[in-house]
Amino acid sequence: MMLFDTPIETIYLITLIVAGILTILYLLFGDILEVITEAISFVHPVLILSFITFFSASGYIFEVLTSFNSLLIIGISIVFSFLLTTLLNVFVLIPISSAEESLSYTEDSLKGRVGKIIIPIPENGFGEIIIDSKSGMISKPAAAYEHQPIEAGMQVLVIEIENGVLYVVPYETDLDAEYSV
Template sequence: MTLFGTSIESIYLIILLIAGGLTILYLFFGDILEGIGDTFGFLNPVLILSFFAFLSATGYVLESTTSLSSILILLLAAGIAFLLDTLLNIFVLIPLSSAEESLSYTEESLKGRVGKIIIPIPENGFGEIVIESKSGVISKPAAGFDNNIIPEGAKVLVLEVKKGVLYVVPYENELDAHDLV
């Protein structure tokens, strides 16, 4: 079958090459378009590009290897592309997006965490704190909550976060005998 004077196999192949090229461009410039995927939810550019890639690849293979009608091949290719796109979204894209979020932290989430001073905090000055987490080590500037001196190596509790600075107090985790009863 021909469409606009071009064989349908050539059209499928051209669509596949365009979808593949746009996918590579999206890999390089995807951060610019990231807001589009967040705004429209299901209209994620990755899903749209992969749908056209799956559609054209399936259509090309079916046109080349079977004697089915072109309309039936297009419908079959669209169904297969939709199924593969759904599987890609459920098993790859959704887990990747949630994994990326779980490794990040907000400054508000640091409140109540215990860390260790690696650069001593002088009176009315700044030092540095290290907080260990499941995703790695977080190093942030710190100041004494009461503007007091905190020596290097001391365990501290984060009470407040302002403009990227953690305000801390010395932390002691010793239980008294009457606390256990």
């Protein structure tokens, strides 16, 4: 089949090369385009580029290896690329997007957490605290909420956060208070 005086195999191959180049550019500069694509949440550039790539690759392969009618090949390629794009979305993109969110934290999510002082906090001064997290240890500057000194190694409770500094108070569990008599 000829389209615009060009064999359809050539059109498939050029489309495959262009989609590959656009995919690489999206990988490099995708963060810039996120602002634009957030407005249209159901149209994801990765899904569009993968559909075009699967369509052109399957169309080229079927044109070269089979003797089917070109319109039948276009139909088969559309169904094939739709299925592969759906599988890519369901089994790769959705799990990756939810995994990224579960590993991150906000400063507000640290309120009410218990940590351990690693650099002592002097009266009206600053020290350092570590808090266990799912993704590892979080180390942040800390100050005493009531402006009293807190020694290294003590467990503390995060009360407030201002300008990246965690304001803490000494923390005793009920178990510690029961056995300290």
